[in-house]
Amino acid sequence: MHVHIQAEEASFERTLSHIVPLFYEEVKTSYGNGDHAAADMRIRLEVETVGTTITSAAKLTDHTRSVELFARHERLAAAQASPEDRRKSIKQAMCFVLLDVLQQHTGIVQPWGILTGIRPTKLLHERLRSGVPAERAHKELREDYLIADEKVALMQRIVDSQLGALPDLYRLRNEVSIYIGIPFCPTKCAYCTFPAYDINGRQGSVSGFLAGLHYEMREIGQWLKRNGIGITTIYFGGGTPTSITAEEMDELYSLMYDHFPDVRNVREITVEAGRPDTITPEKLAVLSKWGIDRISINPQSYTQETLDLIGRHHTVQETIDKFELARNSGMENINMDLIIGLPGEGEAEFDHTLSETAKLMPESLTVHTLSFKRASEMTQHRGKGKYKVAGRNEINRMMRRAVEWTDQFGYVPYYLYRQKNILGNLENVGYAKPGIESLYNILIIEEMQSIIGLGCGASSKWVDPVTGVISRLANPKEPKAYNETYLAYTDAKIEALNKLFRIQPQLETTGV
């Protein structure tokens, strides 16, 4: 379907165009002042300001069904409003009427209103951090974005969990967290969008990659030590960081202790051991030797046919066995990732996954939601049409089921991010037993401090400690490209860190 938004104001294009895909699965959106004759649907947006009164109006014409729908909204801008605030009010007024006509057209009510950003809880943190009382902050979220009460309550629950886990959350900008990307997996899963390469494949050798990673860790670790910058959390992700051998893991963690500052006081070190087929007693012994206190073992589903279909190459029983093995080796903080909406899976399969999870009781659970478009794409090369893919309503019911189940078993939601521009308002939610929330997940989702990314596909996110302005620098995804460029990327990171923490490079390099 082609939807054309006809509006005079060019600078609102991005915001307005992002609202349309929340309602339709396959949609092309065009935007402009002209009357796009080829479009299936046209939405004309108008806005008028008289004094402090802003009036917006929308007319939707669906040419395929000869339907016309209308919406109108009026609001008062504060008399003292700055030009910037006034523009924001005009933009919101246009979003409101656009949302209104699209809701009328589809019958879909958007619980997040006009909000299209992926980190809704950031909005609440921003207000609370600047001293706005909670009740007023909630009112603003409801009125400015049309967020439903149920979602505002969820945001407050998440913010409460986060501040419980990290009471100094708003004061951590002078520290950093570290993400280390190990880009190998035993095999590549069909739905994978991460930098993950078959460990036996041809994308560069593991030892070559590790040599580059060791270099980055040494250089960055020494920079942190020289400049007195502490580390809050360290996260090994990928790929599957337990794909490498126990000896390689041992060497890596030993190097981390040698070169990073004060590792014994880092608040949390996580190693993703996502694929159960990579977990061995030797590797668990290495994790415990180095005090790694949190791992992730990811079943995704407890239906064998699904695991086979998505190319996980391990059995359901193996997940259960490796979970028990990790528990018996003393691992007391285990996360599990589940996915709603995998191909071939509906409510019955998800219920089965939940009841199997209840037998293991991991400390935390991350529930991802796969869009039906993505699920359909996954089956394209594997028996097209043979596998059912859950629709929007069924996905919503499964998401609700996850909420009820986690409530019933004493988990609290502690982070959430929304998928961008996608029908169904899909969310990924992290749940944890109170007090065992992943600190790294909170810090990265809420963008509360800089995360230094080392290794393949690792993205560094710089959060300016003074202004909060965010910028990024991503390492290459492929091991081969990484091996060729890690020296330059390490230099670029040190330069960025010097700037971020206002350190004079000449003084920094001479250690003065």
Ligand code: SF4
């Ligand atoms: S285990 Fe995870 S990172 Fe590895 S291929 Fe599968 S989805 Fe990708």
